[in-house]
Amino acid sequence: MSVDAQPVSELPDPRNFGLPVVAEDELPEELRTLVARVHDLVDAVAHTEADTSELARASAAVHELTERLNVKRRDVGAMLERPRADGGTDYQTLTNVVSGVSNPAAVPLVLEETEDGVRSEFTLNGTYQGPPGLVHGGWIAALLDQALGSASAAAGMVGLTANLDVNYRNPTPLNAPLEITARVTGAERRKVHVSGEIRHNGEVTAEGTAIMVRLVAPS
Ligand SMILES: CCCCC/C=C\C/C=C\C/C=C\C/C=C\CCCC(=O)SCCNC(=O)CCNC(=O)[C@H](O)C(C)(C)COP(=O)(O)OP(=O)(O)OC[C@H]1O[C@@H](n2cnc3c(N)ncnc32)[C@H](O)[C@@H]1OP(=O)(O)O
Numbered sequence: 091m092s093v094d095a096q097p098v099s100e101l102p103d104p105r106n107f108g109l110p111v112v113a114e115d116e117l118p119e120e121l122r123t124l125v126a127r128v129h130d131l132v133d134a135v136a137h138t139e140a141d142t143s144e145l146a147r148a149s150a151a152v153h154e155l156t157e158r159l160n161v162k163r164r165d166v167g168a169m170l171e172r173p174r175a176d177g178g179t180d181y182q183t184l185t186n187v188v189s190g191v192s193n194p195a196a197v198p199l200v201l202e203e204t205e206d207g208v209r210s211e212f213t214l215n216g217t218y219q220g221p222p223g224l225v226h227g228g229w230i231a232a233l234l235d236q237a238l239g240s241a242s243a244a245a246g247m248v249g250l251t252a253n254l255d256v257n258y259r260n261p262t263p264l265n266a267p268l269e270i271t272a273r274v275t276g277a278e279r280r281k282v283h284v285s286g287e288i289r290h291n292g293e294v295t296a297e298g299t300a301i302m303v304r305l306v307a308p309s
Pocket residue numbers: 101102103104107180181182183235236237238239240243248249250251252253278279280281301303305
């Protein structure tokens with residue numbers, strides 16, 4: 091495969107796409123704590139066997155809380171801006187459902203840059219259940235999509251997924267340590283070819299390839 095697309099050193103500025111940007115240090119620690127607690131709450135609700143009066147009390151409390159938080163809402167599409175170790179700037183969608191820092195539904199997946207791409211270790215609780223005790227295949231695809239897109243972005247080539255191909259090799263367990271890795275394998279014009287895997291105890295449970303099509307900032 092030919093590699094004739096030169097990676098750009100800087101990611102495109104989301105402001106050029108009309109998106110609001112939030113600096114990482116503007117994000118209060120209290121929000122991060124709330125996100126982590128609501129993440130645990132979802133798992134608790136999914137699995138609770140509390141009695142009906144307890145359920146009614148919890149339901150009223152959550153409803154009241156939702157109304158309070160909705161009084162002041164962030165724009166959809168807000169991007170989180172943070173400095174990179176190499177002096178550049180990294181951007182992430184703040185509410186991304188797989189890795190968004192402010193999204194309690196997110197895994198959350200914290201992808202670190204490696205020599206050849208990106209990598210993360212993570213564990214999925216019962217919220218992500220598909221077959222009994224196993225991770226839902228759609229979420230496996232979402233995790234791979236995120237890692238593949240991040241590998242492309244880490245190489246300076248931010249794009250949208252045009253094509254995603256996933257093979258499920260072995261069941262992916264809940265509540266067990268998992269590893270995800272992804273890298274760019276080639277690029278031609280605006281197409282970026284990426285591949286990645288999810289592993290449990292070193293064994294591949296799922297692998298994926300994708301074609302990301304690089305974004306062109308509006309002029
Ligand atoms: C939105 C602004 C964001 C600003 C961001 C700034 C900074 C962000 C920084 C970091 C982000 C970090 C990480 C990102 C991590 C994860 C991302 C998650 C990824 C997703 O979750 S993303 C959601 C799902 N995704 C979509 O929502 C896409 C819907 N779709 C489209 O929006 C268009 O379809 C598009 C844009 C894909 C292409 O459209 P287009 O008009 O721009 O390009 P065009 O058609 O000319 O194709 C150009 C070349 O791609 C080939 N090509 C096209 N389609 C193909 C296909 N299906 N299969 C194989 N090849 C294909 C053609 O054959 C041609 O190839 P060739 O050069 O060889 O002729």
